[in-house]
Amino acid sequence: MSTYTAQSHPNIAFIKYWGNRDNALRLPSNGSVSMNLDGLFTRTTVTFNSSQRDSLLINDHPVSGKGLERVSYILDLVREMANMNERAEVSSSNNFPAGAGIASSAAAFAALAVASSHAAGLTLSEWQLSRLARRGSGSASRSIPSGFVEWMMGTGDEDCIAVSIAPPEHWMLTDCVAIVNASHKKTGSTEGHALAWTSPLQAGRVADAARRLEICRNAILNKDFETFADIIELDSDMMHAVMMTSTPPLMYWQPTTLGIFHEVRAWRASGLSVGYTVDAGANVHVICLAEDAKEVEKRLRELPGVSDVLVAGVGGAARIV
Numbered sequence: 001m002s003t004y005t006a007q008s009h010p011n012i013a014f015i016k017y018w019g020n021r022d023n024a025l026r027l028p029s030n031g032s033v034s035m036n037l038d039g040l041f042t043r044t045t046v047t048f049n050s051s052q053r054d055s056l057l058i059n060d061h062p063v064s065g066k067g068l069e070r071v072s073y074i075l076d077l078v079r080e081m082a083n084m085n086e087r088a089e090v091s092s093s094n095n096f097p098a099g100a101g102i103a104s105s106a107a108a109f110a111a112l113a114v115a116s117s118h119a120a121g122l123t124l125s126e127w128q129l130s131r132l133a134r135r136g137s138g139s140a141s142r143s144i145p146s147g148f149v150e151w152m153m154g155t156g157d158e159d160c161i162a163v164s165i166a167p168p169e170h171w172m173l174t175d176c177v178a179i180v181n182a183s184h185k186k187t188g189s190t191e192g193h194a195l196a197w198t199s200p201l202q203a204g205r206v207a208d209a210a211r212r213l214e215i216c217r218n219a220i221l222n223k224d225f226e227t228f229a230d231i232i233e234l235d236s237d238m239m240h241a242v243m244m245t246s247t248p249p250l251m252y253w254q255p256t257t258l259g260i261f262h263e264v265r266a267w268r269a270s271g272l273s274v275g276y277t278v279d280a281g282a283n284v285h286v287i288c289l290a291e292d293a294k295e296v297e298k299r300l301r302e303l304p305g306v307s308d309v310l311v312a313g314v315g316g317a318a319r320i321v
């Protein structure tokens with residue numbers, strides 16, 4: 001019986017993943033690029049023991065049903081690899097508020113993959129961990145490696161994994177997450193991915209994804225902010241165009257979301273290095289150079305409809321703590 005605790009960061013995608021070519025294996029329709037969010041983390045402890053079933057605590061609250069099933073699915077993969085049968089006690093907590101527009105599933109499944117494989121006595125490579133995390137939540141594959149990360153489409157389950165393209169210190173970027181008050185409940189990503197191909201725009205988005213990804217990867221490697229901002233905004237807008245035109249349609253933006261887009265573009269036109277990107281929610285991730293983060297945060301806080309701003313630099317890899 002052994003206990004391990006792992007910690008991992010959520011990530012924000014610059015080139016987005018939306019829609020799968022295989023929903024069960026979570027093989028994405030296109031490759032994606034992200035950065036880990038420093039300072040925000042999920043910490044997960046896994047203990048295998050002699051109890052009858054797996055149990056899950058999230059922020060000290062017991063979780064059953066679908067949430068537990070999704071965790072047990074990963075534990076089953078680990079048990080199979082380790083050739084063992086013990087059930088596990090899983091306890092997880094986040095240091096960032098729920099519903100803050102930060103995809104908690106990415107950090108959660110990355111931490112679960114690292115903690116559970118160690119607790120089962122396995123020594124998995126970063127590739128294997130990324131692949132395992134992916135089976136719980138697609139974007140979790142990107143929270144395994146450090147810094148700036150590319151999740152490759154691969155040819156199948158084996159090589160559909162994420163790798164670091166640059167360490168955190170490569171480029172001092174900051175994500176200022178503008179929290180927008182959204183009253184309605186959002187549709188979760190798993191349901192959303194399944195709707196992607198009902199949009200006539202998805203085929204065009206996917207066909208052009210490799211081109212956008214290459215532009216984004218090069219902009220990161222060359223620290224070319226202008227090109228970077230243009231491509232992340234285009235990619236985010238294209239994903240939301242697919243969401244809005246799927247059946248049923250998903251409309252995540254609120255009036256404040258759109259208002260921030262206009263502000264960010266005006267700030268950039270006047271010389272500030274800023275760009276926006278939005279996940280499956282109304283909150284806007286405003287990406288800027290670390291040296292401008294204070295100014296960007298201040299400007300965002302002054303906008304009507306912005307209730308809070310979370311600030312995160314570039315984070316490292318998922319690890320045992």
Ligand code: DP6
Binds near residue numbers: 016136137138278
């Ligand atoms: C909009 O990885 O949360 O954030 O695999 O169903 O858990 P599941 O989906 P998830 O989807 C993330 C979608 C996105 C874009 C992105 O992060 O690439």
